[in-house]
Amino acid sequence: MTESGDTGVGVGPDRPAPPRDGRIAELTALAAASEIPTAALCRDLAVAHERAGDPDGAVRWALALTDTDGDLGAWSAAAGVLRRCLPAVAPLPRSARVAVLGSYTTSQFAALLPLAAARAGVAIETYECGYGQYRQEILDPGSGLYRFAPDVVVLAVHAGEAALPAVGDGPDAVVAAEVRRWTALWETIRARCGARVVQHTFAVPGEVALGHLALRTGGARPTLLARVNAELGRAAGDGVGLVDCERLAADVGKRAWFDARYWHRSKQAVSLAQVPLLARHTAAVIGAQLGVSRKCLVLDLDNTLWGGVLGEEGLAGIALGDGAVGEAFAAFQDYVVELKDRGVVLAVCSKNNDADAREAFERHPGMRLRLDDIAMFSACWDDKPTQVRRIAATLGLGLDALVFVDDNPAEREAVRQLVGEVDVLALPADPHGYVRALADYPFFETAALTAEDAARTATYRARAELAAAEAAAPSLAEFHRGLDMTATVVPLDELTLPRVAQLVGKTNQFNLTGRRRSADEIARLAADPGTAVLCIRLADRFADHGLVAVVIAVEAGDALAVDTWLMSCRVIGRTLEDEVAGLILAEARRRGLARVVGEYRPSPKNALVADLYERLGFTRMDAPDDPSEPGTIHWSRAADAPYAPPALMRVVAAAAGVDPNGADRPGVPPAELSTHVFAQTRPQDRRMEEV
Amino acid sequence: MVQDRLQQIFREIFSDDGLLVSDTMTAEDVPGWDSLAHINLIYAVEREFSIQIADDRLASFATVGDMREHIEELSGVH
Helix, strand or coil: CCCCCCCCCCCCCCCCCCCCCHHHHHHHHHHHCCCCCCHHHHHHHHHHHHHCCCHHHHHHHHHHHCCCCCCHHHHHHHHHHHHHHHHHCCCCCEEEEEEEEECCCCHHHHHHHHHHHHHCCEEEEEEECCCCCHHHHHHCCCCHHHHHCCCEEEEECCHHHCCCCCECCCHHHHHHHHHHHHHHHHHHHHHHHCCEEEEECCCCCCCCCCHHHHHHCCCEHHHHHHHHHHHHHHHCCCCEEEECHHHHHHHHCHHHHCCHHHHHHHCCCCCHHHHHHHHHHHHHHHHHHHCCCCCEEEECCECCCEECCHHHHCCCCCECCCHHHHHHHHHHHHHHHHHHHCCCEEEEEEECCHHHHHHHHHHCCCCCCCHHHCCEEEEECCCHHHHHHHHHHHHCCCHHHEEEEECCHHHHHHHHHHCCCCEEEECCCCHHHHHHHHHCCCCCCCCCCCHHHHHHHHHHHHHHHHCCCCCCCCCCHHHHHHCCEEEEEECCCCCCHHHHHHHHHHCCCCECCCCCCCHHHHHHHHHCCCEEEEEEEEECCCCEEEEEEEEEEEEECCEEEEEEEEECHHHCCCCHHHHHHHHHHHHHHHCCCCEEEEEECCCCCCHHHCCHHHHCCCEECCCCCCCCCCCCEEEEEECCCCCCCCCCEEEEECCCCCCCCCCCCCCCCHHHHHHHHHHHCCHHHHHHHCC | CHHHHHHHHHHHHCCCCCCCCCCCCCHHHCCCCCHHHHHHHHHHHHHHHCCCCCHHHHHHCCCHHHHHHHHHHHHCCC
8 A cells, every 4th residue: 555655744743843932942952851752741842832823833742742651631731732723734644524422421532532543644523422322323313423424433332331241141142132232333324324433342340249250150241241342353344443442451450441430420431541542542443444554664673673783793692582681572573573464564774784684684593583574674874764765665655654663762863853754663771661662552553454464565575676766865964963962082091991892892894994902902002102092982862872982093104094993883874983083183183193094904894984084085095915914905194184074063072080981980999980880891781782 | 839730730621721720719710611621620630649539528619729728638738
């Protein structure tokens, strides 16, 4: 299925927002401080944008609120903003007239449904029947329901409405009769107005007088209710969708789903705390009935499908399958396979060498996903927004069909900002929570499961092989500026040496010379006054990436010769290398040297940096081939020739007495600091940090 | 303190960002304060202050001030 790519309302927060007044600027700054703003902040931003006469901003923030854990009050406020502002913004992909027919007090549900539906891409107008009047409205051809001419009828009914005895004789007949009562209503609706039906299934009450005996008693009410739910599922054909309230209730807990006080006070059969959840899932099923579900899951690799960074740890070093962390990633992959089998198209979007990434799929014994599960495999060093656009164009999908999953908050933010139509799923820091995060996302819902669903990825893969279309790359400079990056030059000392040695020992891709040296060797080399060592940390507003780049250069004649230059995978593509080049040139000038000489020694993994020196304005030297180092290329650049790095980050030198591993720790004895460093560089921790 | 939090609740429930609550305010004074809004309000108050208001007390509130005093009594917040 192909969708237009530009009709979706971006549901992500609009950062940076145009500051229309001081209030918006102040709130936007607060929102920028965390990746997912709180419900209260989303509400305040929606209200502030509405006040400032910016309906687009107001709607965006109202919709963003639905992805938080906002309660009834926050949702009510956002629903009010949406009601007033939606007419003034670009139309949503679909619109529909939705009748809510309830067996209990459904006014809160009906009031929140338009907000939830807009999040799913459907602008709805609602009609609500009188309290408990659902059956009369359906049966009376002249009722308000039919005058409203609905596209969708939601049967918001509760377990009390099922006419089942406490303990019934002949349970088969009782169940069949009850199911028939409901399917007859569906048929009447379908026949009279052609509307689609979305029915809530019955949440089986948690209070069971028969106790555990109920399960052994075929005619017991809880047993009958469970059977009715199952039979309704079997009976629902074309044009009928179910919202599995029994599952939702079990998931949040039956005690949280039903609150007797509010049932007796005002006939709330669903606790008011759970009405937003019910509205969200009902909206997903309505969206599925109208064909606006999301269709493609775009997956990062490192620390998303497996633990660790493939380019640094190697195939044997990634966590997948074995150990608690490895099992968490394997479980996530298993869940993704299930999504694929239900028709969700899978794509990979990774910053990796293509061949290395494919090798992991082909050779790692812990991999659950296979290469032919992936419709489009995008592993390269382009920024993720560019890759995501290319994936959508190649697969012939609208951007509003994509859901992007990445463990790295900065990548998520880049996609949110630059490809707003894509839904971005924030994975928790702990991989054990990945399956839950994906399972809580309701917008992959489809109306029916067909044989084509399981084969859909194959269809899209074929399309990807044919397509050559490529979307225009967005400008990244603005995004990089918004990341608020700071590169800090820190001294090589007993605190930084372990991390430097670790990087020297394992960095493969961004590594110009691939020289492996032990900590002792590095320390000896650095002690020579003719040696310059640059250690650089990088932080942005999401994360402190720690010490990520190392340069070792030695004086050689009139030149500063770069012996080692490497950078961690996780900060590739952020222009840090351009700033580091500026630091190397400055170091040469400081030492009164005329030139900087660089070398590139090719390895199976470092093709990424083959052109680095050329790009930085170095000239290739006509040095005779050294037979001991075939393929090595030397480069030279005058130290005082003009050089202008992109300047998308601050570059500073660490003040003396500052702990390079983070906080200021004046007065802490070195021994204690060393322990602190050791604690931070245990292999397991470090691996999980290599994002 | 209770007054500020109450005001925020009222603004959410009645979707009116400029609403100002006072002790003497009654349901008559606020457009849209019907039985449904009343339930939403009580629910939001119980949730915000982690309290449960008994049904007989619920019926006895004549003004917002009555409600505020009862909230302070139950929650210990002032």
